[in-house]
Amino acid sequence: MDRKREITYLEAIREAMQQMMRINPDVYLIGEDVAEYGGAFGVSVGMLEEFGKKRIINSPISEDALVGVATGSAITGMRPIVEIMFSDFITIAMDEIANQAAKIRYMFGGKATVPMVLRTAGGGGTGAAGQHSQSLEALVAHIPGLKVVMPSCPYDAKGLLIASIEDNNPVIFIEHKLLYKNKKYIEHVPEEKYSIPLGKGEIKRQGSHVSVVATSFMVKKAIEVAEILKEEKGIECEVIDPRTLRPLDIDLIIDSVKKTGRLVCVEEACGFGGFMGEVAAQVAEKGFDWLDAPIVRISGKNCPVPYSLVLENDMIPGHDRIKEGILSIFEKA
Amino acid sequence: MDRKREITYLEAIREAMQQMMRINPDVYLIGEDVAEYGGAFGVSVGMLEEFGKKRIINSPISEDALVGVATGSAITGMRPIVEIMFSDFITIAMDEIANQAAKIRYMFGGKATVPMVLRTAGGGGTGAAGQHSQSLEALVAHIPGLKVVMPSCPYDAKGLLIASIEDNNPVIFIEHKLLYKNKKYIEHVPEEKYSIPLGKGEIKRQGSHVSVVATSFMVKKAIEVAEILKEEKGIECEVIDPRTLRPLDIDLIIDSVKKTGRLVCVEEACGFGGFMGEVAAQVAEKGFDWLDAPIVRISGKNCPVPYSLVLENDMIPGHDRIKEGILSIFEKA
């Protein structure tokens, strides 16, 4: 085994699916164009060849029925992985996600399980405009019964996806388009199967001056900004990646805030009503006594994702805006 | 005109629709069973007789297409009022709501308007279980392009609905089932047409010790708890009803916190990822310097709404839980 093997986020995701499908015949992949095409982003390229048409299933363009079908198969013994091409389209399947898959277990008094993973590509930066670029994690994170995962790097992507497929609950697994084939962020990923527990965040960079909670692609930006701030200002950011939004590892965040006294939240989603509101609110309740400064949120602007690159760059938090946001907390305190 | 006339929340809503339909031939009502039946909750009873089948339109059970059809009619010159029977079913129309109606104007570069009101009945307390009792305002409040309104009393219901119908944007208007015919909360509502601007909250009860932000039916409970706390403990709560969640009257809230130094947020929705996270986060950012205590949220428990009355009563914030929550802030501070 090559201990130094470095692979992309996309390859890590594919490997997780492959390994689980080899072990467990109940696992199958279903989604639009996942077979010959390998999925819109190429995540499942080659899987049709290995697993055949019975386990790599092309779906018609019916996201609602697709998720409903996966749900029905999950309660009867399968472990579907559903690929929804763009996370924007979860809106079409929102009833199946929120009113069926998420609630079946509870409404049935605990007498059913829905072991389903819904993988989907989120985020912008691709010039695909308002209906192909959203970060809609807040819509699913609010629904009890769902787990929500947003990996920020290849290592986590593999381990979290394996854990998600092994989990007996519906898991919404949101991948980031800009990470898929990103060579800048390739890293060592063990070949053997391993899993990262859902609900455990990770400190991606140690620091003592300010806690920066970020998700998905924003983790990468936050780490880069942290290096700049260290260089330029000697500020040490502690960058925390919750990895799973639900369940949320709030203790990890609070512990960091106890150390730093400052919290900055960074998310790509539109800020208003976004998930970081939850993080901020929990810290404002449970970590209040340790806070030395206002909680700052840096989020997507409150508009649909615009098409033009110049506008899109402005709408989505970039290094500059993150940097300013973090600096502002030192001015305010 | 009878200045003392007191009517229910339901009657106020009906009157707003009637008055707008009399004035403007472009306004029409469409929804499941809105005609002969008068809507599942009886809101439109009698309207078929006045306005006829052309303007009071029964829809087949196709919430997605229903909202899409309303959207298409709105961009071509009509002003539809869509009734979605239970707010739980907005999940079915989520694509039409979030990806079409909300974004059309922006994506078209400002060259279309979508003057549509989506009225729907939210909330629990009716023993209708997990798929008929939710408070899903967080799902729509997060979407730029939408306005979200949650009236808590007859007077506001009428004025806000008229403003919503007059507004040129898609407005999600969430009514509360327990308020509809509630005789306890009837109040004077002027017969003449009036409107309450969207984006303006109201202080429903003055107080100096703690700011309590509540929405919809929780406003009523918060006011009642405030009276109890005054009696029992001499605590004066300032109860703030934002009335519109988006745009949010954050200034009103911050101004109150400046006075009281304490914030409690009360919502019926499941707490995790709920709308009050946004309120708390904004105050933790903009109002931090005035906060003397942790921000407390009192929300629905993090589970689907259970069927059994005893469980449902426990899941949804009741007077006791609100009281304890408010008291806790004085212990913590």
Add this chain to the structure above:
Amino acid sequence: MEKLKTKKTEVKVSDVYDIQGSFQSLPDRVKVEMLEKMYQIRHFEAETEQFIIKGQIHGTCHLYVGEEATAVGAIYALAKNDYITSTHRGHGHCIAKGADLNRMMTELLGKATGYCKGKGGSMHIADVTTGNLGANGIVGGSIDIATGAALTCKIKENGKIVACFFGDGAANRGNFHGALNMASIWDLPVIYICENNQYGMSMPVKESFNIARISERKHAYNMVGITIDGNDIVQVYNTIRHFADHCRSGKGPVLVECLTYRWKGHSKSDAQVYRTKEEVKTWIEKDPIVRYRNVLLKEGLISEKDDREIEAGVIEQLKQANKFAEESPFPDLSQVEEDVYA
């Protein structure tokens, strides 16, 4: 574009009636049991209505009275471990599938001993281990779930099939379309049973559809389909029996429309302004229980006295169920946040 597969949508009525033998060949015991099930449904709903009136059932309930032949006829035509999915009007399917009346009634009363521990209520009773994949509060919500269960059957080659019940109103839901298309392209073993009771809440079928028969929708998926008399349990049994074999042998999904009628209002708050008393009366005259009882009397399988005893027995069962339900404890508050996650 070529014709893709053999045209399947044409079913001759004789395909179904040829096998009248199916019902005929049932053991007498089972034929009588089917009558008992119909009585169980009828009286379960009567008791439910009483609890609603007395305020002991506080949520909404949709009664199945008048439609008994469809649930019982269809479910008796399945194998014991086949799957069913049900609807908001689900008590009938549940009882026909063999559910315990005690645990059903207890659930309606929101008690801890109910099928869902009091968490689901009328619209969510399920018993997955016996193949009942649950009622559903979302109209049409179970159509794609049923289709997914059929996918499991196909992948696992477990020999099971799925019967998916839904109303006329549900046939206009978007997921009906997506699911039936998938079932058709993948040849899934599922029988879609549309219970056309003439109304979706207040909306008459003749206003919500512009087709003469909902089963015409088979053409959109090149699926086998037929419309039958849903109040004739023998016809329902024979049809579903025939198509169960069809599905089980891998011939793909089927759409069966059962014409029937709901006697009661849609739910407790229904003033029924959308239909006439005369219309209701005509249908009550077509009582599926009376009709089936007469078949059994005529065949000499039961006597008038047997019939009265069966019904009395059912009433006694319900008395027990009520007692059990009333005496059962409410769930403990510690339960409220349990069962959210596995």
Add this chain to the structure above:
Amino acid sequence: MEKLKTKKTEVKVSDVYDIQGSFQSLPDRVKVEMLEKMYQIRHFEAETEQFIIKGQIHGTCHLYVGEEATAVGAIYALAKNDYITSTHRGHGHCIAKGADLNRMMTELLGKATGYCKGKGGSMHIADVTTGNLGANGIVGGSIDIATGAALTCKIKENGKIVACFFGDGAANRGNFHGALNMASIWDLPVIYICENNQYGMSMPVKESFNIARISERKHAYNMVGITIDGNDIVQVYNTIRHFADHCRSGKGPVLVECLTYRWKGHSKSDAQVYRTKEEVKTWIEKDPIVRYRNVLLKEGLISEKDDREIEAGVIEQLKQANKFAEESPFPDLSQVEEDVYA
């Protein structure tokens, strides 16, 4: 259940071909203009492809090459102020509806002078005032919007009708079902034009459908429907012209399936493993532009030289559009949060 309304789904092909006269009676000028429009689409897409290769169009674009006869034939059969709704593959509809090439190309380059001020891009170009209700990035997303526009036409009795374009893939979306049913029960003036280009991304129609013709779905709604050759602009024109009159006279909605083919990959990242080069070649041989040009040549409406001049003129127009687009400024950052609310 009675037959509800007269059975409408049967259209005889002669209904359409009887009126071959419709195309024939068009002024020569218009016939030639239709060829020019086809060239505009073809060359607009060629330029777009170049911009993609050069990296100046950074998002995704879906090219309409090969399908020109459908958009031009259908839209020329409408009245000027009728409505259309378009798709993610929308440049063709937009150009046929008379959009300004400059403002279209500018939009694709994300510039401030584009149709959407650079906020929408390829998948959202709209021009509501001229009746173009917009492209849509959600497959099938415009089907219910078109239906709503038709509701407006009916309520306002404004004499307009709606042409709703969508792909074969979109015909499996749930809102297709809900919307077509509503159009049918309410007799709305809308022509649903399914552009069956044989694939939804990589999924062949023969795998995503189990019916020989998508127009068979008319039976589910008792709607008039027909399948035609979408590469024959004369046939498209005559069909839509015929049905436009049908709709305008209050006879209700229509489903028209146009058989055509997309020459290019689905979008830039498409390796096209799901189809053979030979298949593509067969369809390129059926080039709708060549076909129509030959009609005009044969009728003596244009000479070979005219044809070359028309195409050259279009190429010149595109050169201008490119220049305009390249020289236009990017939107100002102050714009980003504008236009969210009216």
